[in-house]
Amino acid sequence: MEDLFRFADDFGPARIIHIYRPSVALKAIVVVDNTACGAAVGGVRMAPDVSVEECFRLARAMTWKNAAAGLPHGGGKSVIFGDPRMSPAEKEQLIRAFADAIRDIADYIPGPDMGTDERCMAWIKDETGRAVGLPSVVGGIPLDEIGATGFGLAACVDVAREFIGLDLKGARVAVQGFGVVGKHAARFLAEKGAVLVAASDTSGTLADPSGLDVGALIALKEAGRSLREHDKGSKLAADAILDIDCDIWIPAARPDVVRGDNVARLRTRLMPQGANIPCTPEAEQALHERGVLVVPDFIANAGGVICASMEYRGSTQRAAFDYIDERIRANTRAVLQESRRDKKLPRAAAVALAERQVRGAMQMRRWR
Numbered sequence: 364m365e366d367l368f369r370f371a372d373d374f375g376p377a378r379i380i381h382i383y384r385p386s387v388a389l390k391a392i393v394v395v396d397n398t399a400c401g402a403a404v405g406g407v408r409m410a411p412d413v414s415v416e417e418c419f420r421l422a423r424a425m426t427w428k429n430a431a432a433g434l435p436h437g438g439g440k441s442v443i444f445g446d447p448r449m450s451p452a453e454k455e456q457l458i459r460a461f462a463d464a465i466r467d468i469a470d471y472i473p474g475p476d477m478g479t480d481e482r483c484m485a486w487i488k489d490e491t492g493r494a495v496g497l498p499s500v501v502g503g504i505p506l507d508e509i510g511a512t513g514f515g516l517a518a519c520v521d522v523a524r525e526f527i528g529l530d531l532k533g534a535r536v537a538v539q540g541f542g543v544v545g546k547h548a549a550r551f552l553a554e555k556g557a558v559l560v561a562a563s564d565t566s567g568t569l570a571d572p573s574g575l576d577v578g579a580l581i582a583l584k585e586a587g588r589s590l591r592e593h594d595k596g597s598k599l600a601a602d603a604i605l606d607i608d609c610d611i612w613i614p615a616a617r618p619d620v621v622r623g624d625n626v627a628r629l630r631t632r633l634m635p636q637g638a639n640i641p642c643t644p645e646a647e648q649a650l651h652e653r654g655v656l657v658v659p660d661f662i663a664n665a666g667g668v669i670c671a672s673m674e675y676r677g678s679t680q681r682a683a684f685d686y687i688d689e690r691i692r693a694n695t696r697a698v699l700q701e702s703r704r705d706k707k708l709p710r711a712a713a714v715a716l717a718e719r720q721v722r723g724a725m726q727m728r729r730w731r
């Protein structure tokens with residue numbers, strides 16, 4: 364019994380739901396963490412190796428992210444066990460079965476995450492009437508296509524760089540995970556004069572200290588090919604991205620990629636976290652002690668959820684980008700200032716900011 368409630372604290376999780384449909388081999392978990400600010404918004408992740416703990420930690424990150432972003436939403440998350448590269452027909456069946464199973468979890472609004480996309484959200488909306496991150500044909504702002512999260516990361520970097528005296532012109536960027544978040548972050552930073560010196564995907568790391576052509580790499584990925592297939596730069600192992608000498612190192616792949624056992628390999632000055640929970644607490648502490656400025660995930664990568672929330676309320680792409688820019692800049696500055704002033708980790712300052720928001724909302728609710 365105690366074990367079932369091992370994550371319980373002052374904020375949640377309100378519910379952890381296990382879903383099993385043997386007829387379609389559906390195994391999924393939904394965590395609705397805290398709904399004081401409103402219905403929980405959080406992505407649907409599909410991967411073969413997800414866990415309840417990962418799902419809870421991601422849901423909690425959404426509670427903080429939505430609250431810090433000032434959105435009228437709580438935090439939630441779901442995971443579906445499966446290989447996202449299954450056939451489109453199988454995927455549609457699995458996603459529709461998942462949608463049917465969450466039909467009555469009305470305070471959970473699904474969005475896209477690793478292994479799911481706008482199309483999956485359209486199927487969920489079709490089944491249940493609620494989802495965010497939809498394709499434009501069904502009224503969505505295509506947040507992955509326009510790079511809402513990458514845009515927000517670039518805004519975050521533009522503020523954080525002031526705290527370490529870094530000029531974006533010529534700043535060297537390394538991106539781990541050249542997917543939706545990573546490639547758009549690279550694109551928006553390149554527009555500000557930064558130089559992409561390395562990028563990685565599951566096939567390996569591509570590096571060139573004199574700079575990679577971001578547009579060419581994006582075209583390569585969008586043609587369904589891997590970074591290794593690019594004809595320039597040196598081809599290294601996937602984890603060699605950790606050793607790249609750079610100014611800005613952007614994790615944009617999986618959780619816990621930087622840990623106590625490999626954190627010493629990083630040679631960077633700034634880490635805006637594109638991926639959710641890319642560092643273990645131990646690694647984040649070690650980076651702080653070495654003077655590497657870390658902007659925590661839920662502050663730096665909130666662009667996507669801000670866009671999704673504005674889509675849900677019928678707003679436009681332009682208004683969403685304006686709000687992302689304004690909010691992420693303000694939050695990055697507030698968190699880094701509080702961190703400096705009170706000599707605490709940026710994550711501690713960020714959690715304090717979000718906690719104040721959530722506690723305030725909880726005070727307004729009947730069941731506090």
Ligand code: NAD
Nearest residue numbers: 512540541542543544563564565615616637638639664667
């Ligand atoms: P994605 O699937 O589009 O891209 C992930 C990329 O990471 C792929 O290119 C994949 O090849 C690569 N990758 C996976 N494992 C890797 C490894 N071990 N080494 C190097 N590369 C690896 O996913 P995404 O939407 O870009 O999301 C990436 C991360 O950002 C996730 O943690 C997600 O939760 C987080 N995030 C995404 C959004 C969004 O708007 N999509 C918003 C906030 C946070």
